[in-house]
Amino acid sequence: MRPTETLMEEHRLILLVIAQAEQEAERIEQSGSVDEARVGKMLDFFRNFADRCHHGKEEDHLFKLLQHKPPARGPVAVMLQEHEIGRGFLRRTQEGLEALRSGRADGATQVVEGLRGYSELLRAHIDKENYVLFPMADQILAPAEQERLAAVFARVEGCASAVRGVSACTGASEPLKQRPCGSGRMVKAPRLGEAPGPSGVHLRV
Ligand SMILES: [Fe+2]
16 A cells, blocks of 8 residues: 555544534534543544644655655645644643633633634645645655555554544444443533632533
């Protein structure tokens, strides 16, 4: 398998969880309640698989090679910048969860902004890689470079365990269909001026 094919297969998995994140943002907006565990699992997947494993392969290996090839330099710079913007959206989602736990009213809004921002960014970003940068990489990387890259990708650690997060968030595989992402524990965002409950959060089980 070409290295770019491996990355495109990973994009497909990331998009499965992105679709869940979009639905979750919609649900939070309509209900005002945040399923803390479900959003937490999405964050784990985006951090461990999308960012550490997948973006790690791109930034530490593919992009490093491409940076020496003039036609790819500009697109690679844009991709690196978008990875950073994505990390910002993940931080915003995490901050939203922490705000909810401490009873702050704006936590749910932050979670929605974080999930939506990340989803929109990643959809467009993945299209640019799939349809512009990767076809360019296939053209300009020599066969020997592609072989070395494929071998390096196979040795990147932590990807196999991180990919299990797809099932945890989508219920796509049989065992996890019975145990979907999240525990069902809901954190209700307090209205402005409303005092938080004794634990600092409003729960709906
Ligand atoms: Fe990518």
